[in-house]
Amino acid sequence: MGAGNSSAKLLFIVNPGSGNHQINYSEAITLHFKAESQEIEIFELPKDCSLENLKQTIDQSKADRVIAVGGDGTLKLVAECLAGTNIPIGIIPAGSANGMAKELGIPLELEAALKVAASGQLKKIHAIKVNGEFCIHLADIGFNAYIIKRFDHLPQRGMIGYAKAAWQALWSHHKMEVDLEIKGKQIQTQAAMVVIANATSYGTGVKINPEGDLTDDLFEVILVKKYTVLEILKVKFTELPFNREKIELFHTKDLCIKTRHKVHFQVDGEYQGKVNQVEARILPAAITIIIP
Template sequence: MKAKTQKILFIVNPGSGNKEVDYKKEIKAFFKSKEEELAIYELPENCSLAKIKSAIEKAYADRVIAVGGDGTLKLVAECLLKTKTPIGIIPAGSANGMAKELGIPLELNEALELAVNGKPKQIHAVLINGELCIHLADIGFNAYIVKKFDELPTRGMWTYAKAAWHAFWYHRKMDVEFKIDKKTIRQKAAMVVVANAKKYGTGFEINPEGELDDELFEVIIVKKYAVLEIIKIWLSKLPWDPKKIESFQTSHLKITTKHKVHFQVDGEYLGKVDTVEAKIIPKAINVIVGPSA
């Protein structure tokens, strides 16, 4: 008896990355001599979640592949939350943080091969102020960088560096308060990270303790604008100085700030907030991972 032909749906975000690659064309060329059944849904501008969900339901696909950055993956994951359908990633964003986290090749044909044949892994996610977070969310310094990055006309690491330089000079510390295990923490901080994953798309490992398949997330308080500390951690992997950076583990959390602060989830700037509520979503999604993940 002949095995069922695998059907793969690609959700392509044409607005991701530098727009130099025609992903729709490249995907069709890759599958020209393959046995798999191919379907492509290109995201229109201001596409609603309901439209994406409808496209996924109509496709009856065995795998759904997000072609874009962390924001595109988040959209697909929201549609497939708590289902068994494997989600793959073709890295096509500016930073591709989650793709790097999961060991997805950045080379297109290698990523496509993995999307077809790779094994899925069940991971948890975090619900933060009603937003699904698969990768990293934060308030303060980095969220301000994301805001400035979005406002600049170009993409890439040089643009990110310009946004970071602006944030370094203009962003101010926050007064934050939260409770962990009945202990109230009050702290002046440059940023607070709610971390499901280990590192940002730049490669900086903010959360060495992070595991995508446990039932906890990490809260990292960056107390100072410690540029030299960050460079030291990045290059040498030496332990953090607890006077500058501190971390905690939890499954739920409420952070309050004295004044409204910049807030981002998975690379998407979501404005200013004075409260952040986070809770774990265990066994949230099945993602196709690289051999090293």
């Protein structure tokens, strides 16, 4: 699909709460486009911005491209507003993990990412509906969701905070009894976590889903069965391949998980509370993303 041009209007949705607070993104974006004839508009997300308010802002701007400036949570919000439309979504990675930006090969450096947002190529990708939530990256139940819950309450951000949360979680998280229904087949097992993967990797760079493809009409379900400290930390923090005896992978268009007890649940890095049932289905070609 085609590249952008300077007559297109760009709307930047900036999450001021994202990332490390070392860059004033609104100022940097304004400065970047100052010398160009590009029409831009910047909207800073207020706290607890509703989907309706954001949709209204996007509609009123009449923008040709909408760019999410933040982490996966900000991108998820913008993607939800534009799902089912042909308005392209750009990404300026400004979160702590930026999983989706890494997945799509978007530069992490600001100036380079702005160039891609203004004139990159367009690509349709699918999303997943998980318990009514729009998921563009990864959702899971169990260990990782518990880490995210712990991480949200820690003063340290970034990888140190994440490692600390993981260490705490390892000593207090128990295996789950899960019942999966995939393609009409029932699987009953114990698991440390079950990942519903649109993308291939976590924001830490770990390839949890080596067989993932954002343009097909399937998503992957990764069942982490054996609960070894090493395997879990390997999955979270390194790029080493995992042990297939301990981890199983399935391709599907829909899924139902039931658990005996309530379990921790997260979607795109945002903790959703505890659940004992998860339903997921593919949303083919749901959004258009701007890529290099």
